[in-house]
Amino acid sequence: MRRTGTTRRGALTATGAAALAAVLAGCGDGAGGEAGSGRSGAAATAARAAAVRAEKRIRTAAARTSLELLGRYERVAAAHPSAAAALAPLREAVRAHTEALAPSGGRAAGAAPSPAPPDDARAAVKELAAAERRASDTHLAALVDAPPELARLLASVAAADAAHAFLLTGIAKEVSS
Template structure:
């Protein structure tokens, strides 16, 4: 007696035929394959240009934040030379992060003026500046393309670690 109705083999054959038909139908819709290819290529080019402008804008803003932070480090080290040993490695890391964001031949750090009269207060202000910079980099993640987002996330994490280290250094400086 022969089985009637749907068999497992029949289902697999039908599914394979449908999948093959979908794959073959999709092959002709690439660039130059369909009648809307000119419009879709122009749209893709416009989208790429827009993404490049957005990335440049995000990089410029992040680099400006890094340069301001680097200027803060330079000012504190220059004003309070006793902090140079603790701040120099962190400043060098901020310089490297900023260099990763700024194109070649970038800007010089913007020096800021701290109102702190003692080294402990200056280091606490520097810790607050690191926190603000890390928050700024995190805020930019939502708009950044994937590669830049990874870089910004890494720099923000380093900034949070720097803020912690600076807070501890400020405690030691006050003692």
């Protein structure tokens, strides 16, 4: 018998594709109209410097968010070895996000220490899923002020965080307490 209807995977893929398309459609390259605007060279240089500082500030905050999330993964994996294998691929993805978001390809600045995970493995993974949702929301909020290229990266990381949260809810059901 053939399966009909919408699957969770199909719904998640469609939602992610629609969100990414909306973000990409709203992000222009910002090049319109500057040539004939009459800006002086000093004003244009100052504007570029301000844009670079703003991008670095956004990248630093986003990298810190991902670094805090990575710290949570590390603590949960250390406290609950039964969940460590299932968390490993997601933890490595968060590590890659942290490195991609770090300003100038450097290391992310130190993050606040994450709280100790609950003694129950299921509860710890559920808390990790909630942290992924919060990280996704934080990355989405940063899109407003981000330049186009960084906005695309933030949208991608936010979508991955949302997918991780979804996967973690399934993992929470499977891990032993």
